[in-house]
Amino acid sequence: MGWLKLTLDLDSGSVEDVETVLEPFTPLSITVSDAADQPVLEPDPGATPLWRQCRLEALFDLALDVSALRHALLARGFAAADVDFLDDADWQNRWRQYAVDFCFADRLWLVPRDVPAPGEPALHLDPGLAFGSGSHPTTRLCLDWLARADLTGRSLLDYGCGSGVLALAALKLGAREVLAIDHDPQALLATQENAAYNALGPPESGAELSVGPPDALSDRTFDVVVANILANPLLELADVLTSALVPGGVLVMSGLLEAQADRVMRAYPSLSFSPVALEADEQGARWARLEGVRAV
Numbered sequence: 001m002g003w004l005k006l007t008l009d010l011d012s013g014s015v016e017d018v019e020t021v022l023e024p025f026t027p028l029s030i031t032v033s034d035a036a037d038q039p040v041l042e043p044d045p046g047a048t049p050l051w052r053q054c055r056l057e058a059l060f061d062l063a064l065d066v067s068a069l070r071h072a073l074l075a076r077g078f079a080a081a082d083v084d085f086l087d088d089a090d091w092q093n094r095w096r097q098y099a100v101d102f103c104f105a106d107r108l109w110l111v112p113r114d115v116p117a118p119g120e121p122a123l124h125l126d127p128g129l130a131f132g133s134g135s136h137p138t139t140r141l142c143l144d145w146l147a148r149a150d151l152t153g154r155s156l157l158d159y160g161c162g163s164g165v166l167a168l169a170a171l172k173l174g175a176r177e178v179l180a181i182d183h184d185p186q187a188l189l190a191t192q193e194n195a196a197y198n199a200l201g202p203p204e205s206g207a208e209l210s211v212g213p214p215d216a217l218s219d220r221t222f223d224v225v226v227a228n229i230l231a232n233p234l235l236e237l238a239d240v241l242t243s244a245l246v247p248g249g250v251l252v253m254s255g256l257l258e259a260q261a262d263r264v265m266r267a268y269p270s271l272s273f274s275p276v277a278l279e280a281d282e283q284g285a286r287w288a289r290l291e292g293v294r295a296v
Contacts, residue, residue, distance in 0.1 A: 003028065003059045004066065008073075008081040012054050019056075021072050025065070027058040029186075104140070105147035108169060113197060121172040124198055125165055126190075137279040138254040141289035142166050142228050145252050145277075151175040154223040157244050159237070160255075161211070164191030166226050171200045171207050175224075179210045181217055188212065221246045231256040231264055238267040245294040258286040270295055 006027075010018060015032055022030065032054050060069075066083050073081060103109050109122035117124070146166065152174035158167035161180035168191070170178050180191050191211050195201045201209030210216065217240070225244050227234060234241075234253055245251055251271060256264055261276050271292030280286050 003085075004062060004064050005084050006056075006058045006060065006069070006081045007084070008056045008078065010054055010056060010078065014078070015054055015056060017076060018073070018078060021076050021078070022058055022069070025060060025069050025072075027060055030056065030058045032056050102140075104143045108143065108147040108173060110143065110165070110169070123165070123169050123172050125163060125168075125194055126197070137281050137287040138228050138256075138289070139165060141254050141277055141279050141287065142226055142252060143169055145289065145291065146170055146173055146226070149173075149224070149250075151224065156224040156226065157181070157217070157220075157222040159214075159217075159225060159227040159241060159244075160187075160229040160233075161191050162187050162228070164194045164211075166228060167191060167209065168195055168198060168200050170224070170226075171195075171209060172198070175207060177208045177210075177222075179212075179216065179220065179222070181212055181214050183214055217244060220244065222249060224250050224252065226252045227255070228253075229255045231260040234264050235267050242268060242270055242294065247294055247296045249294050251290075251292045251294070253290040253292075254287065256288050256290075258288045261288040261290060265290060265292070268292055 006022075008018060019030060064083075070081065070083075073079075103119070107121070109117045109119055111117050111122060111124055113124045113126045115124075143166065146169050151170055153176050154174075155177040156167070156170045156175045156179075158164070158170070158178065158180045161167050161182045164180055164187075167178045167180035180188075182188055182191070188211050195209055195211070200207070222244055223246055225241055227237070227241055229237075234256060241251055241253075251268070253264065258276070258278055265271075265273050271294055274291045277289040277291070278286050279289075
């Protein structure tokens with residue numbers, strides 16, 4: 001099996017217009033990435049981060065009328081896009097370059113779906129089209145915290161679940177109830193598919209997994225809340241995330257840089273914070289993990 005892949009470089013202000021043109025042609029997926037090695041500006045909660053110069057890639061069924069699609073793009077003033085054939089092996093290689101084979105805290109293994117785990121517990125992950133392969137320092141920082149914590153019988157909220165890697169890791173580590181929420185439907189789908197592959201969430205698994213949009217949170221409270229999102233959303237969501245904690249509950253936050261840590265912690269005055277944990281990426285940027293306990 002294979003797909004047709006359309007590639008188009010454009011400025012960020014044109015992304016929505018191009019997506020509107022593509023919609024009648026029923027794209028199977030649309031991804032937007034940086035086309036010019038520029039830093040991404042932090043979006044408001046629920047918004048999509050965009051670079052000034054973007055590369056849009058869309059996958060289509062092989063039955064796509066390529067000529068009609070190109071004509072539709074030209075009619076709206078967009079340059080002719082490249083369209084190539086993408087086979088299964090190409091797609092697997094594209095996501096596997098971000099896949100992780102690693103053991104956190106000598107306890108939790110994270111491996112790609114098609115790789116046997118050297119030990120248990122192990123989470124087999126396919127990030128799909130959602131953020132969260134375990135390769136980014138912020139995800140590793142959160143996974144390391146989860147692997148060191150005693151989650152047995154505890155409830156956990158994963159706010160901004162992406163691929164579901166943190167929510168599912170918590171279930172593997174003994175959490176009894178997990179709510180994974182995200183504003184992106186693709187993230188919810190990826191979380192559900194990864195849960196099914198790992199046999200996590202159904203009644204026979206011994207733990208409960210719920211997946212839904214942010215309004216699924218309602219007024220529920222949890223022993224642990226993890227939020228691996230950007231600094232600005234963490235500031236905007238301070239009241240929401242604090243209210244989701246039981247007294248004595250723990251909030252674990254990442255997705256922010258070391259220089260942003262103090263500002264984020266000040267937005268949570270009812271929490272007592274442990275020393276900041278840090279991990280650098282390949283470019284030398286120092287990412288932070290915050291751990292705060294709500295007063296009893």
